[in-house]
Amino acid sequence: MGAQASRVYPIVRALVAAGHKVAVVTGMPNYPTGIVLQQYRGKHFIREDRDGFTVLRTAYYTTARNRSRWAQLFSYLSFIPAAFHSGLRAGPIDLVFVTSPPIFSVLPAIWLSRLRRAKLVVDVRDLWPDEMIACGATSKGSLSERLITAIERCSYRAADCVCCTTQSFVETVVARGTEVAKVLLIPNGADLTLFRVLPVCKDIVGKYSLGDRFVVLYSGVLGIKHGLEVIEEAANILSNKKDIVFLIVGGGARHEPLRQRAMKMGLHNMIFAGQQKIEDVPALIARADICLSALLPEPYFGKIITVKVFEYMACERPVVAAVAGETARVLNESGAGIVVAPGDAYAMSEAICQLYADPERRLAMGKRGRRYVEQNYSRATWAVHLETALSNLVRHNFVM
Numbered sequence: 001m002g003a004q005a006s007r008v009y010p011i012v013r014a015l016v017a018a019g020h021k022v023a024v025v026t027g028m029p030n031y032p033t034g035i036v037l038q039q040y041r042g043k044h045f046i047r048e049d050r051d052g053f054t055v056l057r058t059a060y061y062t063t064a065r066n067r068s069r070w071a072q073l074f075s076y077l078s079f080i081p082a083a084f085h086s087g088l089r090a091g092p093i094d095l096v097f098v099t100s101p102p103i104f105s106v107l108p109a110i111w112l113s114r115l116r117r118a119k120l121v122v123d124v125r126d127l128w129p130d131e132m133i134a135c136g137a138t139s140k141g142s143l144s145e146r147l148i149t150a151i152e153r154c155s156y157r158a159a160d161c162v163c164c165t166t167q168s169f170v171e172t173v174v175a176r177g178t179e180v181a182k183v184l185l186i187p188n189g190a191d192l193t194l195f196r197v198l199p200v201c202k203d204i205v206g207k208y209s210l211g212d213r214f215v216v217l218y219s220g221v222l223g224i225k226h227g228l229e230v231i232e233e234a235a236n237i238l239s240n241k242k243d244i245v246f247l248i249v250g251g252g253a254r255h256e257p258l259r260q261r262a263m264k265m266g267l268h269n270m271i272f273a274g275q276q277k278i279e280d281v282p283a284l285i286a287r288a289d290i291c292l293s294a295l296l297p298e299p300y301f302g303k304i305i306t307v308k309v310f311e312y313m314a315c316e317r318p319v320v321a322a323v324a325g326e327t328a329r330v331l332n333e334s335g336a337g338i339v340v341a342p343g344d345a346y347a348m349s350e351a352i353c354q355l356y357a358d359p360e361r362r363l364a365m366g367k368r369g370r371r372y373v374e375q376n377y378s379r380a381t382w383a384v385h386l387e388t389a390l391s392n393l394v395r396h397n398f399v400m
Contacts, residue, residue, distance in 0.1 A: 002031045002221065003125060003188075003307060004099055006278075007165075007379075010191055011097075012053055014383035018391070022053040023090040025083050025108075027060045032221060032252050032275070034064035034075075047089070056086035065223075065253050069137065073144075076104040084108035092116060094394050099123040101131070103148055106155040113158070119393050122159040123186070124169055126304065128152060134300040135224045153177070161389070161399045166326045168303035184399050186386050188307050189377030194282060195314035197370070201283040208271055210287065213245045214356055217288035217317075219281055220308040222252035227296040230322050232262055233345030235270050238352065244269060249284050251275030285315040289362065290355050293321040297342035305330055309337075310377050313369030318362045320351045330377075336369030 008024070015022050028040040040046065040057070048055040060082035063071040079102075087096075087108060093116045098109035106122055113120035129138060129148040138144045156162055156178045163186045164170045170183050218231055228248075235246045246269055248258070255272070262270045276284065285291065291312035295301040302325020309327055312319050319337030321327060322344060331337040338354065340347035355362050389399040 005031075006191070006307060007123075007125060007188060008099060010379040010383045011386055013051065014380065014387045015390075016052040018387050020387075023093075024053060024055045025086040025090065026055065026057055027062070027079060027082055028057055030062040032065055034062045034067075036062055045085070045089070054090075056089050058082035058086045067253060076102045080104055080108050084111060087112040093118045095119040095121065095390055097121045097123060097390070099125055100155070101126050101128050103128040103151050103155070106151065106158075110155070110158045119160045119390075120158055121161045121163060121390065121393070122155045123163040124173065125165050125188075127169060127172060127300070130172075130300045130303075131225065134296065134298040137224075160397075161393055163386070166303060166305055168326055172303065182399065184386075184389055186382050186389075187377060188305060188310065189379045189382060190307075190310040190314035190373050191379045192314055192374065193380075194278070195285070195311045196282065197316045198282055198286040200287050204280050204283040205287045208247065208273060210245060210247070210271075213243050214290075215245055215247055215288045216290045216292060216320075216352055217247045217249065217285060218292045218294075218308075219249040219285060219311070220293075220306075222248070222250050222254040222258060224253060225296055225301060226254070226306075227294050227322070227343060228254060228258055229261070230294050230343050230345045230348060231292055232258065232265065232267060232270065234348040234352065235262075235267050236265055237345060237349040239267065239269050241356075242269075244352070244356065246270040247273060247284070247288070249273045249276055249281065281311070282315055285312060285317055288317055290352060291317045291319050292348075293319060293323060293327065294348075295323050295327065295342055297324075301342070302326060302328075310373055313366075313373045316366035316370045318355055318365035319369070320348060320355065322348050330372075334369055334372035336365050336372060 012022050028036045030036045044059050046057045061075050061078040063075045096109045096113040096118050098106050100106055129145045132138045161182050161184055162173055162178055163184045165188050170185050173183055174180055238244050259272050293306050293309050305326045313336050322340050322342050324342055328339045331339050338351040340351055393399050
């Protein structure tokens with residue numbers, strides 16, 4: 001589950017398909033609840049062989065995300081020796097690929113690359129401490145901000161290659177002193193074999209009282225940065241339209257606060273489906289008439305592209321998004337949705353009503369979105385590009 005797995009798994013598949021030997025260093029599955037899955041509890045180390053690669057799992061302290069800063073910090077720190085332990089079990093290696101955040105994972109990666117005299121690739125999915133400041137988890141100039149900034153700069157210096165998920169990240173990393181020649185754009189996208197056009201599955205969708213109503217869906221982590229209160233406010237504005245229902249799919253730190261808030265607001269048009277198996281999510285998206293995305297109205301979030309937008313588009317669903325910057329660019333460029341200002345619930349409700357009244361426009365947006373993702377943001381295609389770059393780095397000491 002989560003952004004890390006969604007990004008890394010297609011990369012691993014591409015590396016294995018190209019004939020490379022791959023070991024994935026991680027912990028026991030627990031995301032996003034922080035509760036280790038039953039079959040992994042009480043185990044210190046596990047080696048798993050699956051799909052042509054090896055997974056090396058070492059136990060570490062786990063906790064639910066964004067509940068306690070100190071517990072979360074201890075979890076991150078405990079992962080450092082765990083990852084180093086698993087990395088040593090991998091044996092001789094030519095290249096270490098580490099994805100961040102959390103930023104602390106780069107420390108064992110640096111140590112392993114130096115110990116094994118291997119190339120180091122740092123994959124930047126989000127910029128820390130920028131995101132933490134934008135979410136209010138730390139403040140500029142604080143001890144934690146200075147520590148994280150020091151680790152960030154160290155990772156860029158140590159890396160033989162820095163991968164970034166957006167052009168804005170590329171520009172920021174270069175501005176922070178990284179050589180242009182070693183920065184590589186490898187964007188996120190959708191796994192087109194998983195996220196595709198599907199018929200409605202009654203076994204999955206039938207669990208919820210949707211009936212024949214018009215379904216407005218949000219799918220993904222319910223995190224702080226998503227500013228999902230705007231969706232609840234839009235649902236409140238549209239509460240008089242009895243044939244429109246909001247389906248919220250996913251778990252995370254904001255799940256219970258949002259559910260409680262919806263109850264206090266009397267939002268009978270909002271259903272919280274909770275966390276779902278990733279394999280079931282496309283079937284839920286298939287039932288949606290419109291899909292939603294949102295981010296907080298902070299300048300930093302204009303630099304990211306929220307992954308759920310690609311997944312919606314891959315399933316041929318129109319998108320209404322309260323976003324700016326890179327995500328807005330993708331939606332406007334593709335013609336796959338309507339963009340409104342972050343935090344603007346009234347504009348979001350208006351956009352929903354526009355699409356509610358125009359099924360032909362919804363259909364056209366959906367088809368444009370799928371085509372756009374196929375052409376520009378297939379995870380499999382970008383994973384092949386990355387495999388070529390990593391092979392060049394190991395064999396010839398360059399990535400382009």
